[in-house]
Amino acid sequence: MVAKLTKGFWPKTANIILRNRILIILLITGFTVFMGWQWQYMRFSSSQTNLLPDDHPVNIEYQDFLSKFGEEGNAVVFAIRDTALFNPVNFNRWNKLSKQLAAFPEVEFVLSTDNLQELIKDNEKQEFKMRPLITGELNSQKEIDSITSHLFNDLPFYENLLYNKESKTIRTIVNLDKDIVNTSVRKDFILQDLNSLVSNFEKETNLDVHISGMPYVRTMNSQNIIDEIGKFILAALGVTSLIFFFFFRSIRATVISMCVVIIGVMWAFGLLGLLQYEITVLTALIPPLIIVIGIPNCIFLINKYQQEVKKHGNQALSLQRVISKIGNATLMTNITTASGFATFIITDSKLLKEFGIVASINIIGIFVLSLLIIPIVYSFMPLPKTKHLKHLNKKWIDAFVSWMERIVRHRRISVYIVSISLLVISIIGIYQIRISGSPIEDMPKNADFFHDIRFFEKEFKGIMPVEIVVDTKSPKGVLKPATLKRMNQLGEVIEEIPELSSPVSVVNLVKYSKQAFYNGIPKYYQLPTSQENTFIMDVARKSSNDSDLLKTFVDSTGQTARITTFMQDVNTSRMEQIEERLQEHITKIFPSERYNVYMTGSALLFLKGTKYLVKNLIMSLALAIGLIALFMAYLFRSFRMIVISLIPNLLPLVITAGIMGFVGVPIKPSTILVFSIAFGISVDDTIHFLAKYRQELTANNWRIEKSVYNALRETGVSMFYTSIVLFFGFSVFVISNFGGTVALGSLVSATLLLAMLANLILLPSLLLSLEKSIANKQTLKKPQIDILPHDENNN
Numbered sequence: 187m188v189a190k191l192t193k194g195f196w197p198k199t200a201n202i203i204l205r206n207r208i209l210i211i212l213l214i215t216g217f218t219v220f221m222g223w224q225w226q227y228m229r230f231s232s233s234q235t236n237l238l239p240d241d242h243p244v245n246i247e248y249q250d251f252l253s254k255f256g257e258e259g260n261a262v263v264f265a266i267r268d269t270a271l272f273n274p275v276n277f278n279r280w281n282k283l284s285k286q287l288a289a290f291p292e293v294e295f296v297l298s299t300d301n302l303q304e305l306i307k308d309n310e311k312q313e314f315k316m317r318p319l320i321t322g323e324l325n326s327q328k329e330i331d332s333i334t335s336h337l338f339n340d341l342p343f344y345e346n347l348l349y350n351k352e353s354k355t356i357r358t359i360v361n362l363d364k365d366i367v368n369t370s371v372r373k374d375f376i377l378q379d380l381n382s383l384v385s386n387f388e389k390e391t392n393l394d395v396h397i398s399g400m401p402y403v404r405t406m407n408s409q410n411i412i413d414e415i416g417k418f419i420l421a422a423l424g425v426t427s428l429i430f431f432f433f434f435r436s437i438r439a440t441v442i443s444m445c446v447v448i449i450g451v452m453w454a455f456g457l458l459g460l461l462q463y464e465i466t467v468l469t470a471l472i473p474p475l476i477i478v479i480g481i482p483n484c485i486f487l488i489n490k491y492q493q494e495v496k497k498h499g500n501q502a503l504s505l506q507r508v509i510s511k512i513g514n515a516t517l518m519t520n521i522t523t524a525s526g527f528a529t530f531i532i533t534d535s536k537l538l539k540e541f542g543i544v545a546s547i548n549i550i551g552i553f554v555l556s557l558l559i560i561p562i563v564y565s566f567m568p569l570p571k572t573k574h575l576k577h578l579n580k581k582w583i584d585a586f587v588s589w590m591e592r593i594v595r596h597r598r599i600s601v602y603i604v605s606i607s608l609l610v611i612s613i614i615g616i617y618q619i620r621i622s623g624s625p626i627e628d629m630p631k632n633a634d635f636f637h638d639i640r641f642f643e644k645e646f647k648g649i650m651p652v653e654i655v656v657d658t659k660s661p662k663g664v665l666k667p668a669t670l671k672r673m674n675q676l677g678e679v680i681e682e683i684p685e686l687s688s689p690v691s692v693v694n695l696v697k698y699s700k701q702a703f704y705n706g707i708p709k710y711y712q713l714p715t716s717q718e719n720t721f722i723m724d725v726a727r728k729s730s731n732d733s734d735l736l737k738t739f740v741d742s743t744g745q746t747a748r749i750t751t752f753m754q755d756v757n758t759s760r761m762e763q764i765e766e767r768l769q770e771h772i773t774k775i776f777p778s779e780r781y782n783v784y785m786t787g788s789a790l791l792f793l794k795g796t797k798y799l800v801k802n803l804i805m806s807l808a809l810a811i812g813l814i815a816l817f818m819a820y821l822f823r824s825f826r827m828i829v830i831s832l833i834p835n836l837l838p839l840v841i842t843a844g845i846m847g848f849v850g851v852p853i854k855p856s857t858i859l860v861f862s863i864a865f866g867i868s869v870d871d872t873i874h875f876l877a878k879y880r881q882e883l884t885a886n887n888w889r890i891e892k893s894v895y896n897a898l899r900e901t902g903v904s905m906f907y908t909s910i911v912l913f914f915g916f917s918v919f920v921i922s923n924f925g926g927t928v929a930l931g932s933l934v935s936a937t938l939l940l941a942m943l944a945n946l947i948l949l950p951s952l953l954l955s956l957e958k959s960i961a962n963k964q965t966l967k968k969p970q971i972d973i974l975p976h977d978e979n980n981n
Contacts, residue, residue, distance in 0.1 A: 200509035200561075204502075207562045214558065218449055221456025228459040229370065230408055239534035244794045248786045251655055254741045255748055259400035259651060259788055260294070260367045262380070263642065267355040268393050276391045277330050278323050280356070283387050287360050292375040297348065298358035299333075304341065305702040314702055342711045343698040346646060346688040355645045362401055376405040396638040398649045400788060403626070406635040410923055411470050418474040419451060421918040426481045426911055433907050434488065438567065443484035446559050447477045450552040457544055467628075467924065468541040468859075476548050478915030479523060479867065482908035483556035486512055486874070489904050491560075492570055501569055505561045513557055515877045518817065519870035520553035525813045526866015529806035535799055587902040590946050591895055598951045605837060605948055612844025619843065621758050621800060622852035626650075630923030643754045647687030650789035654749040654772070657782040662744035667719050670696055672775050673749060674713055679771045680751050683764055687752040692739035753789045758852075761793050796854060803858045810862050811836070814869050818876075830952045831872045834944035835865055842937045851929050860933040867912065867934075868941030871905045875945055879953065894950045902946055909942035 203210065238245040264283075270276055281300035288296040303316035319337065324330050337344065338351050348357050366372050380402075384395050423444060431440045451473045458469060490512045494504035527549065530542030593601065629636050642649050654676065658669055670693055677689040697711050700718065704710040740747050753764070768785060776783045811832065818828045839861050851857060878901045882893035916938065919931025 196510040196513045197506070199513060200506045203509060203558060203561060204505060204565060207565060210558055210562060214449070214555070218452055221453045221460070224456040224459035226459065227462055228455060228465060229462075230373075230412055230465045238791065238795045238798055239536075242534075242794075242798070244786070244791065247655075247784050248791055251653055251748070251786045254655075254746055255653075256364045260362045260364055262360045262362065262376070262397065262399040262402045263357055263646075263649070264360070264384070265355050265357040265396045265642065265645060266393055267350075267353055267396075267641075267645065269354065270391075271356060271393060272330055272334060272354075274324055274327065274330060276393060279387065279391055280358075281320065281323075283383060284358055286383055287358075287380070290375065290379060292363055292366055292371060292379075293360055294363045295361045296358065297361075299337070299348070299356060302337070302344070302348070304706075305343070305698050306706065307702050314699060340706060340708050342708055343694055343701075347690060350645050353645060357646065360399075367401055372401055373405050373408065376402055377409065396641045398635065398638045398642045400649065400651070403629075403635055403639065403649070406633065407629055410630055410633065411465070411467050414922055414924075414927075415465075415470050415473065417921065418471070418918060419477065421921060422474040422477040422915055423447070425914050425918055426477060429911050429914055430481060430485070433485075433910075434492075436570070439484075439488050442560060442563050443481060443488070446484055446555050447480040447552065449559075450476045450480050450548065450555055453551050453555075454544065454548045457547060461540075461544070463540045463544060466537060466541075467927070468537060469544060471919075471927070471930075472541070472545050472548060474915075474918065475545065476552055478912060478918075479549055480552040480556065481911045481915065482870070483516055483520070483553055484560060485907045485911065486516055486904055487556055487560045489907070491564060495570055499569065501565070505565055508561055509557065515874055516553060516557065518877075519873050520549055522814050522817060522869045522873065523866045524549040525817075526810045526862045526869075529810045529813070529862055530803075532806055532809060533799070533802040535795075535802065538799070538803075586906065587899055590902060590950075591898055593947055594894070594898065594950045594954065598955065601947055601951045605944075608841055608844075609837060612841045615844030615847035616840070618847035620850075620852045621797065622854040626755050627852075627854065628924050628926035631925065633923065639755070646752065647685070648752040648754040650753045650755070651787040652686070652751050652753050652785065652789050653787040654751075654768070654783065654785050655746060656749065656776065657746045659780065659782060660745060664692060664740050664744050664747040665696075667714075667716060669747075669781075670713060672781075673747065675775050676749065676768075676771060679768065680749075683767070685754045685756050685760065685764060689749050689751045690739075691749040692747050693749075695739060758793060758796070761789070765790065765793075800853055800858055803862065807861050807865065810865055814865070817873075826956060827876070830949070830956060831869075831876060833952060834949045835869050835872060835941060837944055837948070838868060838937045838940035839865060841940055842933055845936070846933070851933070854926060857926065857929045857933060860930060860937065863930075864934050864937035864941065868938055868945070871901075871909065871942060871945040872949060874905060875901050875949060891954060894953050898946065898950050905942060905946060909938060912938045 266280070271280060277299075281298065284296050284298035284300040287293055288301075300320060302319040304319050305314055306317050307313075308315050320333060324333070334354075337349060338354070345351055348359070349355065350357075362372060362375075366375070380397075384397060387393070388395055426447075427440050427444050430443055431437070434440065454473045454476050458465060458472075463469060487508055491504055491508045494507050495501070498504070524546040527542050527545035530538040531546075533539060533542075626636070626639060629639075639649060656664070656669070656673060658664055658666070663669055673691055673693050677691065677693055680686050680689045693713065697713055700714050701707065701711040703718075753761070756764070765785065772783045772785075814835075815828050815832060818831045819825070842860065842864070845851075846853070846857065875897055879893055879897040882896045882900075883890070886892045886896070913935045916931050916935040919934075920928050922928050922931070
């Protein structure tokens, strides 16, 4: 039934395409102009990557925290570790920089030595008030020495917040307006205004300013992504065109193919604008992916055209056969590739869902472009010259195909032994794979902002916020002595964890209040005793209108407080240990009937998101395998054929996973994509080979051995060409500054190379060993669907 419905479809399609050449070219031109117009709606991601779905409990807690305390990652920090800072000229210039930053409307508040406030007790009014540490320019070294000595020795409230006592590093904290933190305004401010101010300061003082904070890191990281898009596209075009020309030795074939993929890239950018998806670290990979995936389509179509021209020299018949004989197989291969990407759509991650939608649509789009443009353009050109067909007879290609044939013919047992050995070794490697939930692991290691991240980790224990929210379940419950004591206990636990910075909370403010109550003596920086608490808190309440310090640490009702600490970049297992330890003490310190306490913050959010992502992507890979198995079942109507076709494609994935375990490449959002992408692409070779194999069976009266070797010789060249293009095409990603992109490119390249060898050696071997039972049972009756129909002119 299927055969009857599809019979004649592709010849009719070929006639429609070739009879309406001008109209089709005009339609493609018009649609390309339309997609180019959509570029104006493209925008780059300004918000922090959230891998969790909106309704996930961890995400709900994070959003609840933001609603109470606002954006947690809105601080940009500046620091200098240099004794030259502490002279009148440089110190005054440092304070001037703070004033300049505070003048911008994008800045909400600046905390620095310039505007540092000291909490003191007004004995007359019996209240606390804030007194500036510095009231004007400092004109002598003696003044600076006095102030810095007072800061380092008498103000423990600001230790590890504004200074490191041991290294004498001074820090300035700039809180950006929460409304612009996740917008393009933040990017413009940081790249243009902030960086310019710091650059001028460094030139004037010869001091090295370290800059960090999540808004700054995200901005600089995003700019790196933007800078790499053009680099990837040019590199992909350059590499694929050179390899294409090397194989075909035809400038016009190379130019035609480049035009096809360039139009595909324009459509990819246009679709991002049309759907109004942000360009992220993943969607930025789609344009070069389209180039790399589109070139194999061109290779199969042009190679078939040149084979037909060489066979009979009739251009019209050659073009008609290109569409009718390659069209369906190429459609199937593109559908399987698109399916590999489309499986990301089932995940609840917005990031992956958008990547899957755009990638899968554009893969089908590049197929349509290839099928339409190549035959139409060649129809307006003269027949290829003899020199353009020489590549079909290259001796080294023949030698490669003959080598594969000898292995399949005489070394099948060796092939199976090697395959099983690699499988066993790879399984051992898989057990050594670790999961990485670090948000900065993939960032460019040679970038200045990455070096600054490491600097702040050393000086102030990191920049990634971890928030602990304490809900007392009663208004004004935060300032009760029992709550403060419990929060202080948890703070001591945090202090004991070397990867976490000193916690900042309302406890610090209460300790500072006691110190101020006792005339600023540092030894009184501690929680009030039960006897002291009454009158100290009474003084603090009278002062609330003046200082308004509580709003940073406590919500407006006084019911919920936050404890903020910062985490160093640690591996996932250590991060989980820290989380488990904190959760254990939270449960012990805060009774659940009186308190609702949970941990949140961008560091933990990314960890949970990564683990969630891995779980979902394993499901998507399983779905991809299932979908492609269904394609095989539809095309070949044989369970044994499904098994045979999946083995050469699953084995390279297992080997790659084993290599990741042995080499130490972790599973993370970037590398988990390797398996779905590589599987979706590598199965294309299987379809081309099996399609030709079934065609040869029909031509050779179901003689398996002859059909296998004919299919190997016929498809081996095109599969070799496309695999080499894909290998080098994906290899361009190794020029990236992002560790994840480098790993993605190298792993996909390696997997596709292994898949080519598996499809050209292991697949024919399996067919020869396992297909005989089908032949005996069915006398290998004709399959119900011919994806590459045979005729008397196509051997």
